[in-house]
Amino acid sequence: MLRPEERSTCPSCAGTIGKTAANGKKIATDEDFVSALLEEEGVAAVHGSAFGMAPYFRISYATGTDVLTEACSRIQRFCANLR
Numbered sequence: 001m002l003r004p005e006e007r008s009t010c011p012s013c014a015g016t017i018g019k020t021a022a023n024g025k026k027i028a029t030d031e032d033f034v035s036a037l038l039e040e041e042g043v044a045a046v047h048g049s050a051f052g053m054a055p056y057f058r059i060s061y062a063t064g065t066d067v068l069t070e071a072c073s074r075i076q077r078f079c080a081n082l083r
Contacts, residue, residue: 011059
């Protein structure tokens with residue numbers, strides 16, 4: 001179970017499991033999710049299973065607000081394009 005302070009840096013990708021990315025790859029795990037996100041949108045994240053927290057993914061906030069805003073837009077676009 002995630003502690004409250006971890007929830008903002010480790011969003012869930014559970015709703016994407018079983019869907020297919022635009023490149024045709026099936027999302028079966030949180031690792032598949034972050035790999036496809038990197039390939040399709042250029043956004044790097046770490047799969048939660050690396051921390052024993054599947055199906056979450058971890059993002060870093062150690063950058064500027066403008067970069068984070070763009071990354072969030074790309075994550076939203078990636079998720080919206082899943083089928």
